[in-house]
Amino acid sequence: MSRAVAQWWRYPAFALGIFGSEKSFRKNPLLGHPRLNELGLHRERVRLAARMASYRRKVLGVSVSAEERAAFDRDGFIIRENALPADVFQRIRDFLQNEPLPAREMRQGQAVTRMIPINPQLLAKMPDMARFSRDPSIAGLIRYVGGAGGDPVYFVQTVIAEPAVKQADPQTALHADTFHSTSKAWLFLQDVGPDDGPFVFVPGSHKLTEKRLDWEYRQSLLANSDKRSHHADGSFRITPAELSELGDFAPQKVAVPANTLVVADTYAFHSRAVSDRHTTRVELHAYHRANPFTPLPFSPTSLIPGIRDRQLDLYLMFADRKAKKAGRQPVWKDVGACTAFSEPHI
Structure with a gap:
């Protein structure tokens, strides 16, 4: 019996995934079906998602300055210097340099990423952190850039590059995270120079042109069998x-x-x-991803009491249980308490 036949009972869920943010061509046999994509399934998901993001931005843009809207429309990213008052910034950096906090780590080749959730416990210890995670201006930017309403997920992120490890970091290949607009934010706690493993961006590549749409279509025809696991999971490499x-x-x-x-x-x-060279980059980080097809410029889940500031904790709890049930280690490993600036533990 083929795997597809054996999983027939999962197909209603696979079908529902088409109408949400699900992206994996490998894990969802409908999204990865060559014939469906030949008929235009992926291409039309990309096209419709872009239209809906543009529609939502018309509402979300009222909280963003005209200058920053113009920068995003042109480049696909926004840079805001001196984002926090100098005294607030210094207190946050000093706290994160000296205070051990519950952390998770993930290794991808020669890079280790550390994640410290900005949750109610952290906010109680360092109230100034709310100047990042609860600032309406910052949240408004994140929503506008991602073209979606709702509450972003906030955490302290540390990226440690260890070039002595002779294994490639998959995040150093140019890629798109998924098939629709999503946003990520970095508030850097140190100067980031060109040799410090900085973020690399292709200005203007956020726009859905006909050439980009044709490229997306061609990728969709073979993605489910691509040997690059991230590519097969819908984060297309280029x-x-x-x-x-x-x-x-x-x-x-x-x-x-x-x-x-x-x-x-x-x-x-x-x-x-x-x-x-060995580098350590620490930043206050946020990401925001929502259903790309909803017409609503807000998320109903943000109305549920007790969710705000706990989204990441809830996700990690669910991921831990899922990994334990499957008999494997979670992707994000619990490494106990450490500072944001400490050396990696995995």
Whole structure:
């Protein structure tokens, strides 16, 4: 009996996934079906998602300045220097340098990413953190760039590059996170120079052109069997040669001083720069991803009491239980309490 036949009872859920943010061509046999994609399934999901994001931004844009809206429309990202008052920024950085906090870590080749949730417990210890995670102006930017309402997820992120580990970091390949607009934000706690493993972004690649749509269509026909696991899971990788065929695009290293906020649409092509030396980059981080097809410029889940500031804790609890049930280690490993600036534990 084939695997597809054996999983017939899961097909209603697979079908529902088409109408949400599900993206994996490998895990969802309907999204990855070559014939359905030949008929245009993925292409039309991409097209409709872009239209809905544009529609929602017309409402969400009222909380964003005209200058920042213009920067996003042109480039796909927004840079805001001196994002926090200098005294607030200094207190947050000093706290994170000295206070051990419950952390998770994930290794991807030569890079280790540490995550410390900004939850009620952390906010009680460091109230100034709310100047990032509860600032309406920052949240408004994140919603506008992602083209979706609702509450972003906030945490402290540390990225440690260990070039002595001879295994590639998959995040250093140019890619789009998924098939629709999503947003990520970084408020950097240190100066980030061009050799510090900075964020790399392709300005203008957030726009859905006919060439981009044709490229998406071609990828969808073979994605379910692609040997690149991230590509098969819907985070499409692109080569420099392919990028040049889509337009006059040039990847740009986002080197910025400390206390700079960068908010980017990660449907655009981006990556992490390869670091030739051991580096540690610490930032206040947020991401925001919602159902790309809803017409609502807000999320009903944000109306549920007790959810705000706990989204990441709830996700990790669910992921831990799922991994335990499957008899495997969770992707994000609990490493106990450590500072944001400490060396990796995995």
